[in-house]
Amino acid sequence: MLTNDAALEWIARWDRQQEGYLPDREERFTALIDAVEAAAGPAPVVVDLGCGPGSLSARLLERLPEATVVSVDADPLLIGLGRAAYPHLNFVSLDLRTPGWSAGLRLDRQVDVAVSTTALHWISGPELEVVYGELASILKPGGLVLNGDHLDGDDTKPAIARLERAVHDRETARRFADSPPEDWRQWWDAITADPALAELNEARSTAGASHSGSESHLLSTHVHALEAAGFTETGTLWQRGNNRLLCAVL
Numbered sequence: 524m525l526t527n528d529a530a531l532e533w534i535a536r537w538d539r540q541q542e543g544y545l546p547d548r549e550e551r552f553t554a555l556i557d558a559v560e561a562a563a564g565p566a567p568v569v570v571d572l573g574c575g576p577g578s579l580s581a582r583l584l585e586r587l588p589e590a591t592v593v594s595v596d597a598d599p600l601l602i603g604l605g606r607a608a609y610p611h612l613n614f615v616s617l618d619l620r621t622p623g624w625s626a627g628l629r630l631d632r633q634v635d636v637a638v639s640t641t642a643l644h645w646i647s648g649p650e651l652e653v654v655y656g657e658l659a660s661i662l663k664p665g666g667l668v669l670n671g672d673h674l675d676g677d678d679t680k681p682a683i684a685r686l687e688r689a690v691h692d693r694e695t696a697r698r699f700a701d702s703p704p705e706d707w708r709q710w711w712d713a714i715t716a717d718p719a720l721a722e723l724n725e726a727r728s729t730a731g732a733s734h735s736g737s738e739s740h741l742l743s744t745h746v747h748a749l750e751a752a753g754f755t756e757t758g759t760l761w762q763r764g765n766n767r768l769l770c771a772v773l
Contacts, residue, residue: 525719530607533714534576536705537604541578543704545641546695547763551671552579554761554768555638556586562667563635565589570634570661572619572654573642577605580612583638593628595619599726600714619643620650625661633663640671643745647738651745655752659773668749668771674742675765684765691764745769 542548559567566589571580574594583592596602597618606614617624637658646654658668673691676684705713715724739745746757746769754771761768 525603525607525723527607527610529719530576530604533604533717534578534608536713537576537710538578539704540706540710541641543695543699543706545766546698547766548640550763551640551761551766551768552582555579555640555669555671556583558667558669558760558768558770559583559590559636559638560587567591567635568630568632569593570595570628570637572637572639573645574605574614575601575642577609577612577614579638579640580605581609584612593630595624595628600720600723603720603723603726619654620646622653622657625657628661630661634658634661634666635663636667636669637662638669638671642672643670644672644674644740645738648744648748651739652748652751655748655754655771659752659754662773664773666773668754668769668773669760670745670769670771671761671767672769673740673765674745674767674769675740676742678741678743687762687765689764691766694764742767742769 545551559569565587567587568591569583571592571594574580574596575598577594580592580594583590592613594605594612594614595617596614597616599616602614602616605612615627617627643651655668675688714720749757749771754773756772758770759767760770
């Protein structure tokens with residue numbers, strides 16, 4: 524039986540290992556939520572894509588308690604952690620790579636903002652075009668996509684892209700020189716070994732939630748897919764090295 528306290532401990536450990544790759548993670552969360560509030564006010568409808576255990580969704584509702592947030596992920600274990608830790612959140616199990624996924628949101632009004640952090644790079648370029656196209660169909664006119672991720676410009680500005688990664692790598696090395704957190708693999712190995720999570724781990728092994736690699740890490744892949752979906756403006760709202768918050772306006 525997964526308790527609330529145990530789930531919160533696992534998510535705190537998740538957040539720590541994520542910070543090992545994203546030392547400015549909390550700053551990026553803050554910039555993203557600032558943008559949501561500035562664009563859509565105190566009570567927006569927000570869809571969190573690839574929400575994991577709900578780290579961003581929980582912060583959104585803490586800052587904007589009148590918001591309606593739908594948290595979407597395909598991983599049964601991460602959603603199970605989130606539901607146990609944050610019973611007030613609305614988690615929905617959907618695979619963004621499956622066309623028609625948006626029908627599962629069961630919303631009675633258009634979405635103001637779709638958000639995502641460190642998730643959409645797992646989706647291939649052709650699939651990404653479909654995802655953004657479906658987002659355009661549920662967003663209100665003028666609605667936003669806010670995607671925080673490592674997005675590189677090697678295909679258009681290779682020298683700058685190398686410098687962006689160097690800036691990010693140096694910040695990471697400074698931040699964790701004395702106490703590096705566990706990495707992605709260590710976290711998953713540890714959680715797989717927890718008997719309280721055996722059922723969720725079994726569900727994960729049969730759900731198709733695993734990742735095959737970083738499929739769409741180029742900034743241009745996302746920009747082109749967004750433009751093809753009908754978004755009229757794209758740009759970077761916040762950036763530190765190659766860690767950026769990409770914004771698109773419908």
